[in-house]
Amino acid sequence: MRIADKMGYNQVTGNLQKNRSDMSDLQNQAATQKRITKPSDDPSAAARVLNARTDERGSKQFVKNIDVARSFLEFTDQSLSELTESLTRAKELAIAQANDAGASPDTRRAVAAEVEQLYNQAVQIGNRKLGDRYIFGGYRTTKPPFDISGEYNGDDGSMSVQINKDAFVAMNVSGDKIFLGKGLGSDGLISSGGQVPRDTQELQQYQQKNLQQQQQIDQMKNQPVELRAPASVEGREQKPATSVEDPEQKGLNVLKSLKDFQIALTTNDKEEIQSAIDNMDQAITQVVNTRAQVGARVSSLNAATDSLQKSIVDSKTHASQLEDADLFGVVSDINKTDSTLKATLETSSKVTSMSLLDFLK
Numbered sequence: 001m002r003i004a005d006k007m008g009y010n011q012v013t014g015n016l017q018k019n020r021s022d023m024s025d026l027q028n029q030a031a032t033q034k035r036i037t038k039p040s041d042d043p044s045a046a047a048r049v050l051n052a053r054t055d056e057r058g059s060k061q062f063v064k065n066i067d068v069a070r071s072f073l074e075f076t077d078q079s080l081s082e083l084t085e086s087l088t089r090a091k092e093l094a095i096a097q098a099n100d101a102g103a104s105p106d107t108r109r110a111v112a113a114e115v116e117q118l119y120n121q122a123v124q125i126g127n128r129k130l131g132d133r134y135i136f137g138g139y140r141t142t143k144p145p146f147d148i149s150g151e152y153n154g155d156d157g158s159m160s161v162q163i164n165k166d167a168f169v170a171m172n173v174s175g176d177k178i179f180l181g182k183g184l185g186s187d188g189l190i191s192s193g194g195q196v197p198r199d200t201q202e203l204q205q206y207q208q209k210n211l212q213q214q215q216q217i218d219q220m221k222n223q224p225v226e227l228r229a230p231a232s233v234e235g236r237e238q239k240p241a242t243s244v245e246d247p248e249q250k251g252l253n254v255l256k257s258l259k260d261f262q263i264a265l266t267t268n269d270k271e272e273i274q275s276a277i278d279n280m281d282q283a284i285t286q287v288v289n290t291r292a293q294v295g296a297r298v299s300s301l302n303a304a305t306d307s308l309q310k311s312i313v314d315s316k317t318h319a320s321q322l323e324d325a326d327l328f329g330v331v332s333d334i335n336k337t338d339s340t341l342k343a344t345l346e347t348s349s350k351v352t353s354m355s356l357l358d359f360l361k
Helices: 005-032 043-096 105-126 200-222 254-267 270-323 327-352 356-360
Strands: 160-164 167-170
Touching: 005 327, 043 105, 043 160, 043 254, 043 270, 105 254, 160 270, 167 270, 254 270
Parallel strands: none
Antiparallel strands: 160 167
């Protein structure tokens, strides 16, 4: 086959371009220390690197969510610790003033002033804020959940944060459960209340259902109590109904118990003062159980943080294995490519150095 001069020139030009392109790629890898700088370098590996980076960024966002929830829960635990100390002090006062041996009407009136301060302190704890949000108001975090009379103006919503894929943790405890004993189980623990709302639609459904239940309870309370005439049943008389119980009220109203204790001290009611001992005991247990559940949530957040930190390291390691260049290999390849390029230039110079005079010879 006859090799034309144009074919030789094209061959030389192609070899030079290939060698220079290889040298350019190797120099780029040496400068960036990355084997993959664009998807065309290795489409399959580039896709896996992007997935690893997406997982890494998602894990970092979960860690930020956990930090917010942990600070909220830790501040809640600190506030409940102060509430426990106040209730413990109220119990000590109730024990001291329960009998006439070490107490008198005058001392009880003096102690009532201290109990009033404990009540005000409990209300202030119920209105604690972290940043610009009230921690015990449920979803209503912009207004104080308790007024000075102990009325609750919040709701029983649980603000959930996503700490992992398909994993949510409530970062608050509503004040009606802690201070009013609403929604507590028979063991004094806060019930889960079903699945935590995960989007706007579920939240609206939850609030609508909660509003309907509250309206039903208010209607039951506002209905007049029917007094029946005593009827003889097997020789016994039936007692008329005198009250309607709130089906959701299974715990103790801590604020009301403190206020009743203050009134009992002011009026020198020894029976109510003795009852206050049991009430303070139940209130302390109620708060301590809540603190235990808050602590359990913090522990789960710490475990989730450790898992996420490991996931972040694994994602970085996986991406590094795919896209990082072997620096020693790159330097070796640069030397080989440089030698090849020099050899190509030397051999091609002999072919391309021919002129028209060479043909005329």
